[in-house]
Amino acid sequence: MATSIRAAAEDGSAPTTAPGGPRTPAAPQRSAWRSRLYRLDLKASPYAYIAPFFLCFAAFGLFPLIWTGWLSLHRVDLLNQDVMDWRGTGNYTRLWETDQFWTALRNTFTIGVISTVPQLLMALGLAHLLNYRMRGRGFLRVAVLAPYATSIAAATLVFVQLFNPDYGMINWLLSMVGIDRTDWYSDTWPSQIAISTIVTWRWTGYNALIYLAAMQAVPKDLYEAASLDGASRWQQFTKVTIPSIRPTILFTVIVSTIGATQLFGEPLLFGGGVGVSGGSAHQYQTLGLYMYELGWPSRQLGRASAVAWTMLLILLLIGAVQTLIARRNRTKLGG
Amino acid sequence: MRTTSRPRRAAVLATAVIASSALLLTACSSSGDKGGSDGASSAAGEKITLTVGDFGTFGYKEAGLYDEYMAAHPNITIKADTTQDGQKYWDALTTHLASGSGLSDIQAVEVGYIAQATGTLGDKFTDLSKTEGVNAGAWLPWKSKQATTAKGALIGLGTDIGPMAVCYRKDLFQQAGLPTDRTEVAKLWAGDWSKFVDAGKQYQAKAPAGTFFTDSASGLFNAALSAETQQYSDDSGKLVYKDSAGVKKAWNVAVSASQAKISAGLRQFQDNWNSAFANAKFATVVCPSWMTGIISKYSGDSGKGKWDIAAPPVASNWGGAFLTVPKAGKHQKEAAALAAWLTAPEQQAKVFTKVGNLPSTTAGLELPTVQSAKLDYFGDTPTGQIFASTAKSIQPAPIGEQDGTVKTIITDNGILDIEEHGTDPAKAWANVEKLVDDKVNG
Numbered sequence: 138m139a140t141s142i143r144a145a146a147e148d149g150s151a152p153t154t155a156p157g158g159p160r161t162p163a164a165p166q167r168s169a170w171r172s173r174l175y176r177l178d179l180k181a182s183p184y185a186y187i188a189p190f191f192l193c194f195a196a197f198g199l200f201p202l203i204w205t206g207w208l209s210l211h212r213v214d215l216l217n218q219d220v221m222d223w224r225g226t227g228n229y230t231r232l233w234e235t236d237q238f239w240t241a242l243r244n245t246f247t248i249g250v251i252s253t254v255p256q257l258l259m260a261l262g263l264a265h266l267l268n269y270r271m272r273g274r275g276f277l278r279v280a281v282l283a284p285y286a287t288s289i290a291a292a293t294l295v296f297v298q299l300f301n302p303d304y305g306m307i308n309w310l311l312s313m314v315g316i317d318r319t320d321w322y323s324d325t326w327p328s329q330i331a332i333s334t335i336v337t338w339r340w341t342g343y344n345a346l347i348y349l350a351a352m353q354a355v356p357k358d359l360y361e362a363a364s365l366d367g368a369s370r371w372q373q374f375t376k377v378t379i380p381s382i383r384p385t386i387l388f389t390v391i392v393s394t395i396g397a398t399q400l401f402g403e404p405l406l407f408g409g410g411v412g413v414s415g416g417s418a419h420q421y422q423t424l425g426l427y428m429y430e431l432g433w434p435s436r437q438l439g440r441a442s443a444v445a446w447t448m449l450l451i452l453l454l455i456g457a458v459q460t461l462i463a464r465r466n467r468t469k470l471g472g
Numbered sequence: 473m474r475t476t477s478r479p480r481r482a483a484v485l486a487t488a489v490i491a492s493s494a495l496l497l498t499a500c501s502s503s504g505d506k507g508g509s510d511g512a513s514s515a516a517g518e519k520i521t522l523t524v525g526d527f528g529t530f531g532y533k534e535a536g537l538y539d540e541y542m543a544a545h546p547n548i549t550i551k552a553d554t555t556q557d558g559q560k561y562w563d564a565l566t567t568h569l570a571s572g573s574g575l576s577d578i579q580a581v582e583v584g585y586i587a588q589a590t591g592t593l594g595d596k597f598t599d600l601s602k603t604e605g606v607n608a609g610a611w612l613p614w615k616s617k618q619a620t621t622a623k624g625a626l627i628g629l630g631t632d633i634g635p636m637a638v639c640y641r642k643d644l645f646q647q648a649g650l651p652t653d654r655t656e657v658a659k660l661w662a663g664d665w666s667k668f669v670d671a672g673k674q675y676q677a678k679a680p681a682g683t684f685f686t687d688s689a690s691g692l693f694n695a696a697l698s699a700e701t702q703q704y705s706d707d708s709g710k711l712v713y714k715d716s717a718g719v720k721k722a723w724n725v726a727v728s729a730s731q732a733k734i735s736a737g738l739r740q741f742q743d744n745w746n747s748a749f750a751n752a753k754f755a756t757v758v759c760p761s762w763m764t765g766i767i768s769k770y771s772g773d774s775g776k777g778k779w780d781i782a783a784p785p786v787a788s789n790w791g792g793a794f795l796t797v798p799k800a801g802k803h804q805k806e807a808a809a810l811a812a813w814l815t816a817p818e819q820q821a822k823v824f825t826k827v828g829n830l831p832s833t834t835a836g837l838e839l840p841t842v843q844s845a846k847l848d849y850f851g852d853t854p855t856g857q858i859f860a861s862t863a864k865s866i867q868p869a870p871i872g873e874q875d876g877t878v879k880t881i882i883t884d885n886g887i888l889d890i891e892e893h894g895t896d897p898a899k900a901w902a903n904v905e906k907l908v909d910d911k912v913n914g
């Protein structure tokens with residue numbers, strides 16, 4: 138009996154004790170306990186090691202997420218959060234019917250496109266240039282990252298001055314080439330372009346460095362082979378560099394999309410006193426700002442939570458579409 | 473091999489579990505630490521720091537009052553935390569009140585939000601009526617009534633009131649062929665705010681290039697509305713702005729000013745409004761007493777002596793504020809004493825002579841220093857006399873909890889939209905109603 142237990146324990150299967158069987162001697166029982174502990178150690182320890190992360194994530198990530206979802210089904214006053222009136226999906230249907238939400242969604246999309254697309258294209262070009270062997274390369278690489286290290290508030294304040302319709306430098310420069318006064322503060326497209334400029338300025342260098350790192354991992358012999366085949370610099374860039382760093386490009390596209398969806402600080406600070414409502418006609422109010430306006434100045438936490446969850450769903454949707462496109466591309470390229 | 477590794481792994485496992493649970497525990501308990509010290513008053517002589525949160529220009533620092541108080545109370549250090557924009561200040565303050573953290577010991581509240589402070593937020597502030605030196609009867613009756621809750625607690629001590637006049641630039645008026653003497657100027661628009669718009673058209677016809685008659689149609693709206701006895705709310709505090717004759721009239725004045733292009737279309741208290749002062753972009757600004765401080769600050773040396781003050785079309789009040797002491801503060805007793813001192817007639821008079829915020833106490837208004845005050849920046853203009861005489865004829869209108877919210881939407885999303893984008897006024901008004909409904913009906 139005792140030996141059979143040990144054998145069972147040793148080969149890893151569950152030890153079986155016959156009910157009502159004779160008492161097992163002390164020594165084998167001890168070793169069975171040890172092996173049980175050993176198996177527990179083997180199976181549970183990895184979970185224990187990563188537990189701190191998951192506990193933190195549960196407390197500071199998952200719980201707020203679920204709690205926000207729960208709040209979004211209620212009417213909650215910011216100043217009196219203990220009182221929660223059940224509203225079901227009312228906050229979501231109301232969102233669907235509110236023009237301001239659609240304006241904010243549209244603005245988030247347009248500002249996202251006019252900031253992300255030029256930003257990534259410029260970053261790609263910049264990375265390509267920085268990849269050349271040239272004097273002061275190290276300094277230039279640090280320099281392109283400087284905007285990223287600047288605080289949003291400081292950068293936005295400077296841009297607000299630059300874009301001042303009456304006394305700003307940009308209109309002054311434009312007037313020299315004969316372009317009339319552009320109202321960067323209050324007209325829809327100019328104000329959105331101005332905000333996109335701030336975003337582009339801040340993030341181009343960051344993305345350029347990510348591209349640069351990827352480009353440096355591209356094997357040199359690919360370029361040599363290409364030039365032997367008579368490919369020009371441009372052809373080398375489009376035919377060798379771009380396909381080689383495709384996963385990195387996809388990564389930056391995803392990260393920039395998330396950033397664009399959550400855009401908040403730049404339009405808030407750009408608008409000054411009317412920043413929260415994104416200008417007098419909400420012309421540059423993003424979803425992030427709309428959520429803040431509902432939750433804080435309007436004190437309607439439930440509706441703000443509904444916007445937050447809607448933003449999450451939009452991101453998941455975009456993520457799914459991007460994954461699909463990436464997968465299709467991969468199969469097209471043959472793995 | 474197995475035997476040596478086992479205890480070590482077990483130890484690691486145990487440590488990990490303990491560490492992670494400790495992390496959770498501390499994370500949970502840290503938020504509960506606050507609030508325990510509520511109401512704890514410090515022993516005499518203990519060094520404490522009092523913070524004062526306000527917006528715009530309250531003038532305490534400018535008038536040297538903080539230094540004076542600190543010299544008299546060596547154990548107290550005063551720190552000021554000033555936000556320029558009143559709306560942003562209030563948004564932050566409500567958030568801080570909700571969470572009970574991030575509050576200053578003294579918090580200023582603007583009259584547009586005082587009904588909300590005495591209503592929904594009433595139990596977040598201490599009752600100051602028992603504070604030594606505080607007598608609710610010292611203020612103008614309507615002023616202290618505004619800061620009293622339904623239960624009778626006085627939660628705010630009046631700082632200033634905003635009797636209104638019109639500040640104008642003599643140099644621009646002269647260039648546009650308008651009179652420059654203040655009594656002559658007042659005759660241009662005496663009696664009705666719509667006459668002010670007419671005077672504006674007259675100015676605009678011969679206006680110096682690049683200048684406008686007034687700064688903002690929203691400012692005009694606030695001015696015209698404040699002369700009305702019915703504003704946003706009725707006597708019970710219920711929101712009636714949609715049918716209010718006062719709101720309708722003020723809206724029409726603002727719209728006609730915007731459509732006649734006599735307004736520079738700026739949003740007040742914003743950077744480009746500030747810089748427009750220095751660049752002499754507009755000839756008039758509706759001017760409650762506290763506005764004189766802003767004018768001298770932003771018009772700077774180049775505008776000194778060029779501004780004058782004329783009587784308004786109709787006497788009215790715009791703005792003014794209160795000092796409150798949130799219950800979440802650590803030094804409520806000391807803070808209340810400081811608030812009482814800052815709002816006493818003598819100190820109010822000092823602030824007035826320095827930055828132009830007119831006293832809200834009856835004694836303060838009658839002090840000779842106030843009556844005969846002249847602001848250096850405005851030359852020989854008898855500012856004290858102009859504002860103090862207007863103060864007497866102010867008819868207070870009922871206020872409600874949502875007044876400030878509605879005002880912000882009408883001025884920032886309604887009138888400013890018309891000014892910036894030429895939106896059709898009917899459409900802009902419909903939009904205002906929609907936004908107010910959305911915001912008020914949580």
